Amino acid sequence: MFSSFRLTGAEREALNAISTRIHRPAKRRIYAQGDQGHYIYRIRSGAVRLEHQLKDGRNQIFAFLWPDDMFGTLDGGLYHTSAITLVDTYLFQISYPALKSLVEVHPRIQTLFLRQALDYAKTTERHLLLATYPLVVKRLAGFLLECSRQADFFDRTSGILTLAMDRKDIADYLGFAIETTSRTLKELEDMGLIQRLSAQRIRIDRDRIGAII
Amino acid sequence: MFSSFRLTGAEREALNAISTRIHRPAKRRIYAQGDQGHYIYRIRSGAVRLEHQLKDGRNQIFAFLWPDDMFGTLDGGLYHTSAITLVDTYLFQISYPALKSLVEVHPRIQTLFLRQALDYAKTTERHLLLATYPLVVKRLAGFLLECSRQADFFDRTSGILTLAMDRKDIADYLGFAIETTSRTLKELEDMGLIQRLSAQRIRIDRDRIGAII
DNA sequence: CGGCGAGTTGATAGCTTTCAAATGCCGTGG
DNA sequence: CCACGGCATTTGAAAGCTATCAACTCGCCG
Numbered sequence A, B: 001m002f003s004s005f006r007l008t009g010a011e012r013e014a015l016n017a018i019s020t021r022i023h024r025p026a027k028r029r030i031y032a033q034g035d036q037g038h039y040i041y042r043i044r045s046g047a048v049r050l051e052h053q054l055k056d057g058r059n060q061i062f063a064f065l066w067p068d069d070m071f072g073t074l075d076g077g078l079y080h081t082s083a084i085t086l087v088d089t090y091l092f093q094i095s096y097p098a099l100k101s102l103v104e105v106h107p108r109i110q111t112l113f114l115r116q117a118l119d120y121a122k123t124t125e126r127h128l129l130l131a132t133y134p135l136v137v138k139r140l141a142g143f144l145l146e147c148s149r150q151a152d153f154f155d156r157t158s159g160i161l162t163l164a165m166d167r168k169d170i171a172d173y174l175g176f177a178i179e180t181t182s183r184t185l186k187e188l189e190d191m192g193l194i195q196r197l198s199a200q201r202i203r204i205d206r207d208r209i210g211a212i213i
Numbered sequence C: 001c002g003g004c005g006a007g008t009t010g011a012t013a014g015c016t017t018t019c020a021a022a023t024g025c026c027g028t029g030g
Numbered sequence D: 001c002c003a004c005g006g007c008a009t010t011t012g013a014a015a016g017c018t019a020t021c022a023a024c025t026c027g028c029c030g
Helices: A009-017 A096-105 A107-131 A136-147 A167-174 A178-190 A206-211 B009-017 B096-105 B107-131 B136-147 B167-174 B178-190 B206-211
Strands: A019-024 A029-031 A039-045 A048-053 A059-065 A082-085 A089-095 A160-162 A194-196 A201-204 B019-024 B029-031 B039-045 B048-053 B059-065 B082-085 B089-095 B160-162 B194-196 B201-204
Touching: A009 A019, A009 A096, A009 A107, A039 A096, A048 A167, A059 A107, A059 A167, A059 B107, A089 A096, A096 A107, A107 A136, A107 A167, A107 B059, A107 B107, A136 A167, A136 A178, A136 A206, A167 A178, A178 A194, B009 B019, B009 B096, B009 B107, B039 B096, B048 B167, B059 B107, B059 B167, B089 B096, B096 B107, B107 B136, B107 B167, B136 B167, B136 B178, B136 B206, B167 B178, B178 B194
Parallel strands: none
Antiparallel strands: A019 A089, A029 A082, A039 A089, A048 A059, A048 A082, A160 A201, A194 A201, B019 B089, B029 B082, B039 B089, B048 B059, B048 B082, B160 B201, B194 B201
């Protein structure tokens, strides 16, 4: 619905004026679950994971985020997830109070955030579909396909996917045990759908993986 | 962030002018997955389920929706879910083209939709948490708690919850087999956390259910 | 009263987790 | 440059949980 939306020059300038460029090395926390939420973020380059800690010790990863994705939504003024970089990452950081004032002057800017929120909801639905496949091999196969949509981490000509996350991250995203990640990768390799070049570099056959889902 | 937001009188009137009040009996389809998407909806009273059919035959329910919830998001002009009433339901129906024109004149109205989208994303995250609990008894217990938040279907004084959905709906929402719904309800009853008064009327002990999650 | 569909219950098979141990990888210090 | 230590990953075997298939019960409606 808002795919053709563009900001005016003045709107873009005003948004830039309240955006700060920041940098975080790999595996650094940007904010923690329960922190006071002062900023919303947008990824310029790199990758981030959003995770939610449960009282029983489970650590559910809600999303892996990529360039242009935004994050930092609040729940009663607090971040309800932790945000952690997977790799070296550059971000825009926007203060919530400044954004709120800006939107009162330039309400059209909300379209950007609305579109982003709708995208995030759709992504979470896809995540839910993946994480509830009865067979873990389907979950992992679908996950590898999703990862291969990120141009920064997938080389189309060679079919080589670079995993920015470790085995535990994958397990926490798909809802199974870390050992199952390994075993199921082996299963996919035995089926001839992937080749493990190293722990984080995998050659994948997207067509045949797509066929089993 | 937008909790204090209010439309002006003119904005509210303009929105009303493009809203149609419609009615659907229980168990009727409002739209089907793959249909051309012309309208967005808001529930005035009743309840709706959003479901997504997969190629392999699985039917994943994405959400149960209640009064004030909105639905009807599109994916390339098409509905990507089916929307079906659970009970007798009254709705607002808003045409997308009319809404798009309206937003160009009154961009502040987008705040309503942004808030709704953020709410839906949060709901989907909670759903994901529920549906990925390793033990089905926790999934179902958490589900009953969520249902008991709907004032129209839960009587606080008696603790009696009326389930608007059937066993298959619950199974499709939580990602297990229909038989497991029955067995796990029995398990909760054996633990003394609930009493099944009839198939759809259940007395629940919210405190003790909350304690096991 | 009969019949149908929703819900329940039982037994077995299949899949994933858990606990334990082995292997491999990589950066650090000698 | 090589050895060592620590951590991530992989592998194995047994236990636990849920799906499946089948049969049965219940409630509702004609």
